[in-house]
Structure formats: structure tokens, C-alpha cells
Amino acid sequence: MALAPTSTYAAGQDSSSSSTAIKASKKMENLNLPNSLNHPPRFLSFPLKRKHEILEHQNDHPPKISLTRHPPKWEPPHCSQKQAGENGFSKVKRAWSETAISELPEPQAKVSPSHQTGIVVEVHKETCATKKPLQICQRKVEEKCCESTLASKWTPSSVTCKPLKHKRAKLGPEHGTNGPKISHEGANGGGELQNQSKAGCLTAALTSDPRVTDCGKLNPEEKMLMLEKAGHAKALVLTLVYRDGTTQLDSEQKLAPAVCGLLMLMKNDLDGRTPEDPLGQNDSLVYLKLEHTPAWAQQCTHQSREDMLLQVLSRSQLVVCYKAKDLLRTTLQFYRQDLSWKQVAGCHVQDPQVSGWLLDPANPSSCYQDLFNKHCKRPHTTPAQGTKKCQGLWELYSDMELNMISVLAAMESHRIHVDKEALKRTSDLLGTKMKQLEQEAHRAAGQIFLVTSNPQLRTVLFEKLCLQERCENKKLPKTINKQQQSTSEAAVSILIPLVYTTTLCCNPQVHKIKSTFVDGILSCMTNKNYISSTWYQTSVVTGRISAKHPNFQALPRQPLQITKKQYIQGKNETVINVELYFCQVELRLLAHLSSDPELLRIFTHPQADVFTMLASQWKGVTEAEVTSEDREHAKRIVYSVVYGAGRERLSGILGVSAEQASRFQDSFLQTYREVQAFIQRTIQQCHKQGYVLSIMGRRRTLPNINAPDWGIRMQAERQAVNFVVQGRMTVGAVFCRNSVWCISECVCNCRLIAQLHDELLYEVEDSQVEQFAGEFTTPNIS
């Protein structure tokens, strides 16, 4: 879709209207705008309330922008395509907003070789694993550990020293007075002060508590002793303490606060302690200060910190941390100079947040206290109960989720450098384009309206222009909640030819790109010139991984191409992106689960386009006859079936009526009978058991599966199917295996950057791409 420069019209003609914001109910005014489309020339204007000026003088000609809609190119940048193909290994460079993300002034930074490679432009000359050897321990944690982690009696809450009001409130006054002194002091002092002083207060409270040993005050011999003690402890429980006075055990904050220290509980009494009285006679509490020190002081302070934290993490003893990923990432960031991500990526830290989420992914706990209340209500819960509860989940936890923690931490600590200035230029460019589109939309509508407002667009389309009257035979999609006429692009394109749709809707794609992917990313990098997503292991009920700030998984696949060349060509190309793409993993899984012969047949032709083949089978035509619309429909329908979307959702996506959508679904299911059988099998099973299991043994209970209300029950049924198919599985397994492989073999200077559901994005040094490709074998998915 090209956004060709539009015909210009008198600049400034509407500028007077911009500043007068009038309430919709109060006033209507006529604006006789020239009408370029075949719509009635004059309409009552839609009075507006605007955030910004709608129109401004456009005294310059905006550069031409084109949004390309073409499939990604499948070409390895420097290695021969042949070899890549032979290895069953495909790479795609994730081309993306190339004007903006380019070279940066870091010493090792190198721009990517291809014009299309926009995003990752640095290579880490990692301080290699030889520098500070950390032993990566592959140990089998005993079943006892499962009980401890899944239903812990001596969990990190026992070392909670947070001076927070809510904590005290929960415990009640009697606990407050009997509780630790540190808690008391902190609550009095910390609450109303600034963050800095809160931190000081907390730290002071921690270090002045007689039970807490401040590691900073120990002499070298005492430190050695402490280290030895830590080494002999049966378990170590770690909790990060933040500068704003909170700890890791508090509920998630919007922005991750700065770390000021680490509290370490060395546990020797694993039995017989209650949460109210956590510290056994043989247990000790140590506080490690973790603050960035000036360069001149680093030499000496690092020594002691390494002694404790790094050595603790490298040992084979039981280490527990609620939100262990944060701990590992902090460690990585803290020792950036001395520590390679490869050393951390193999650490095993038990995480009650992850195990608790596995037990009930639909209702994750918001903070440690929540988790504790949920799973450890009775202090003397018998271990047998815990074991029974986690039956079947322990393998999933220890073989997969546990490995994932450190991998995600390593991924999160990777910095993707971005040329801020270029991104800002792109933002300006898009802003100009948006204004231009806005003017066009106003002309097409014959009035001024806020193009980003759905209600206003709805008024224009359906009340002023009455476009729905022109297509009585078609049923128009409605919004989900209020059953109003939908203003989505797909819905509006039924009304009128696409070009007018795009004009009137003001090209939502451009808006999305500007707001989310340009300005959004800019807002993610205040005070820094890089981005790094935060990855969440436990926020998706189906077991997928999610990303935030920015959401790496939702970056557009199609590159935004701006014809004006702005990027800087690099001289020495050293890094490229490599993507492993497990073609339609979920569809393959559906084929596997249902054993549908037709569906399986499709995957025997790996080179063919799956959706074209599907469309040809479904419509009963040859592959050559499949139109792009057929293919798109097939794809959407497949996904709606795979993901369990209802007919309303499908109608919204396809831009057809709900009746038509459900006819499409039915005809698809008629063609692939086994798929339907699989769906019914899953639903029946869920009715019987009340829960469903995914292929990895993940479990989701669906309490509404037998609800009397039809709608609610149907939703639960769709969720059941969706869970089984969507459950993170193969990719997750490969994800861990390969990450571990990359670390242990160290054959390549490569690094995992992102997980995009069924793709893994690696950064590989240019000279090693062929080797990297060769090392990867065809993942055996179907």
C-alpha cells in the first residue's frame, strides 16, 4: 500500500478551526470544505474537542513515505543461501524502520550490513567465560526441593524486612509489635520520606537489626567465614532490596526501581519453622550492599561482592529467589564489566513465583504475600499435599521453566542500541504525514473531525455520510461490547472502496507505527540510547512468554520504508540478525494433535506455502487459482480455529458479518474433520475433568466449563481448545536447549535476543553465520 503524495490544497484554510474546541452537545457549525471525493459536498461539521491542533500550516512538502506490504525476503546476508537451505535453517532479517535504528557511537558498535537490517547493531566482545569462571551446575534438585519451592514453609517471606504499611496492616498490630525491629523502624521512618532516605532508612534498619550481618562491615577473614557458612547452608534465600524502600516481595511496580542491596538468608533448619518465626538457631541473615560505586572505588568493593553474590550463584546448593529473573538480571547489569551473560545464563535459582504460577496460571499472585496466602495458608501443611498438588508439573518446572529464568535474564540484559536522532526524524516525518492524511480525511468527510476518535469517525461514517445505506445486502460488523457499528479498517472497507476507507480512517497503520513503534520506543529510552524489553514468564495464562516496554513481540513484520534515505552506511559489518523460524508451530501442533490426514499432508511439502495449500484444499481449486483474498481468509480462519476465536471475533478480523464468519468456520471444519473431532475431544475431556493439559503437561483449570450460562460455557470451551494448542511447547523446549547449547559449546559469538512465539531471534557475528547455521539442525517439530 503506497501513500503517494496527495494533491496539495490551499494550506492554512482550516487553521482557524483548530483552536476552537467546542463541546459536541453545544454547537454545530458549517465548514464548507472542498470535497474531493464523491460524497455530498457539504455537511454539518462535527464539533470537536481536540488535544492538539488539527491543522497547521503546511509550508513544506513532506517526503514521500511508502508502507510496503511484501513478504520478508529470505536471504542470508553473507553465507550462501544454499547451505542454509540444506541445513533446514532459514533466516529472516527482521527489517524494521531502517531510517531510525542505525549506528551508534559505542566503541564496538557496528552497523548491520544489509539495508534491511535495522535493529541490532552491536556486538559484544564479551569478557569471555575464562575471566571469572562460574561453574554452571547441572544438578538434579531433589523432589524435596519441589515441595519446598511449590509450597514452601521457609520461603523468602521469612526474611521480609520491608517497612511497608500494608505488610504491617496484614499482619495486624500484635505482629507489628512482636515483629522484627527493622520492620518497625522502617515503617515509622520510611513512609513519608523521599526515596533516597527511605532506602537509607531501610538499609539502616536492616543493618542495625541484630540478626542481620552487614557484609560491608566485615573484615576479610570474617567475610571468608561468612562465605564458608553460606557454602554449607542447606539453602539460600535471596531478596533484592530497592532504593525506594520496597523489596522484590512487593507487588510489581510500573518502573523497575533501582536496587540498593540484597538480603541473603542462609537456611540450615528446613523443618519445623513457621512463617511467623522464620529464623532458626542455625540460620543467618546477611545484607549485601549493591550500589553503583564510583570507578575509583570499584576495585576494592567488587572483591567482596564477588565473594558473596557471584560465588553463591555459581554453587550447586539450593538457591531460592522470588522473581529470580530480576536477581539474575541485576547481577548481570551490576557486574557488566566482569561477568558474561553466558555465565549467568546457566544458573539455576528456584523461583516460587514461577512455580506458583504453574499451579494456577489463570490467577497469578500479585506479590509474595499473595502467593504465600494462596499456597501456604496452614503453616504445618504436610509435604504430601504439596507433592500431590504439583504432580506432573515438577518436570515442566525443573526441565523447562527453571532454565528459562536465566535465559530470559540474559536476554533482558542485552541492549539494543538505537539511533535516537534518526528515530526522532522518523517521528517528525510521520507526524507530517499524519497531518496530511488528516486533512484528506476532513475533505473526504466534508467536515472537521478528530480522526483518532472512533466515536467521531462513527458519527461521520454512519450518521453524516450514512454509508451503511449503500450496502444493505451486507451485514456490518459490530463492536464487541456496545454492539455499535465498528469503525475498524476491515469493517469500513466493506462500506466503500479501500482508497476512500484509508482516507477516511486516516490510515490507521501510519498512526499505529508512529504512536507505538516510533514514539513508543522513544519513550522507552529516556536517558539512554538503547532499548531492552522486559520479558515475562508468568503473565500469560497459556504459558507463552510476553514482553513489555517495548513489546518486542508486536513489532511489525513489514518494514517501514521511507524513500528518503537517512541511514548511515556502516563500514565494517560484523553483526547481523538471524532468525530461526519454526513455520507455524501452532498449526503444526494442531495437525499433530488432531492427526488430520489432510492437514498433515500439507506439512509434507515444506517448501510450499501452507496457507495457499489450505485455501486450495478448502475451496477445492488448484493452488494457482487461489487468490490472495482466499489465502488471507484461509489464514484468518485457521487462526480463529487454532486460537479458538469465536465468530464475532472472526467477523471483526475478516470484516464480514458474524453469520458469514461462522459459515466460513463451518466449511473449514467440514473439510478437516479430524480437527473438529480433536476440538470436541478436548472439550469433552475438559467437561469431565474440569481442566485441560497442554502437550508439555501445563495445566489450566476452567471453572466455567460447566456453567449454566451458554455464553460463559462456550467461552470456557474455546479457552480450553486455545490452551491446548497455544501452550508454549516446542519452541520453549528448543528455546532452552539451544540457549544452553550456545552457552556450553561456545562455538559462536552469538546471542539470543528475542523470542517471538514461534521464532527465535539471534544475533550472530557476520563471519560466523555459516557456522551458526550449520550447527543448528532441523528442529523436529511435527
Place this chain on the structure above:
DNA sequence: GAGAGGACGCTACG
């Protein structure tokens, strides 16, 4: 009157 926060709509990804 300003701003916070929830509801809603749309779009990106799979």
C-alpha cells in the same frame, strides 16, 4: 477546571 483512572475501541504480534 485539571487530572487520575477505568471502560472501550482499535491494532500489532502469534
Place this chain on the structure above:
DNA sequence: CGTAGCGTCC
């Protein structure tokens, strides 16, 4: 279906 994220409206 189910994530994140942006925008408007109340």
C-alpha cells in the same frame, strides 16, 4: 483466544 499499547471519552 490472549498478550501489549495507544488513543478517546467519561
